[in-house]
Amino acid sequence: MTGTYKVGRDNKARQLREKANYDKATVHAILDAALVAQVGFIQDGAPVVVPMIFGREDETIYLHGARKARVIRLLEQTDRACVNVTLIDGIVYARSAFNSSMNYRSVTVFGHPRLVDGNNEKLHAMRVISEHTMPGRWDELRDPLEREIKKTGVIALSIDSASAKISSGMPDDEDEDYDIPIWAGVLPLKSTLTTLQTDDRVLDGMEPSAVVRAMQGKIL
Numbered sequence: 001m002t003g004t005y006k007v008g009r010d011n012k013a014r015q016l017r018e019k020a021n022y023d024k025a026t027v028h029a030i031l032d033a034a035l036v037a038q039v040g041f042i043q044d045g046a047p048v049v050v051p052m053i054f055g056r057e058d059e060t061i062y063l064h065g066a067r068k069a070r071v072i073r074l075l076e077q078t079d080r081a082c083v084n085v086t087l088i089d090g091i092v093y094a095r096s097a098f099n100s101s102m103n104y105r106s107v108t109v110f111g112h113p114r115l116v117d118g119n120n121e122k123l124h125a126m127r128v129i130s131e132h133t134m135p136g137r138w139d140e141l142r143d144p145l146e147r148e149i150k151k152t153g154v155i156a157l158s159i160d161s162a163s164a165k166i167s168s169g170m171p172d173d174e175d176e177d178y179d180i181p182i183w184a185g186v187l188p189l190k191s192t193l194t195t196l197q198t199d200d201r202v203l204d205g206m207e208p209s210a211v212v213r214a215m216q217g218k219i220l
Helices: 024-033 070-077 119-133 146-151 175-179
Strands: 036-043 046-057 060-066 081-093 101-111 113-115 152-158 161-167 185-188
Touching: 024 046, 024 081, 024 101, 024 161, 036 060, 036 070, 046 070, 046 119, 060 070, 060 119, 070 113, 070 152, 101 152, 119 146, 119 152, 146 152
Parallel strands: none
Antiparallel strands: 036 046, 036 081, 046 060, 060 152, 081 101, 081 185, 101 161, 113 152
């Protein structure tokens, strides 16, 4: 999707503005690379932040939880929520503690949450969330049972505004600090899916499918 998010009071970057990005494709790419979202909202006048698994489709983020979970009930009752994902790409060792930092990709989204109630839309949202985490797996599995659908809570959050912030590269030290005799640089960090571990109750002769094997070694 092309275009940019309109910059407003909510999503305007106020610190390190040069690292901000409002491009929709950039925002979507960072969201799609993350596995967990931190969801923030107000409960009884106080802030609450809850980690949730999710999936994105166009300008909607689907958030997954148990239907009776507090977070689902609270999001159902609010008209505004905030979602953040952050991917850490490395530790930046500068020549001073002040300029030491991290390389990262981060997105903050503001939108209106609503409870997904109808079975058809809920099933669609559940598929979007599943495919975000385990691409191709949904079609291999049995259909969800009616009781499973009823127990699942899904919140659809519209992406009303959003911004990305990206930090990369070597330390940005003070000019006079480059003469200090101390090592500086970056220690990269990679989140990688490793090797499949088989459930000991898998039927004899059953091997992982191609879509499952393809996830091994994937860098997030």
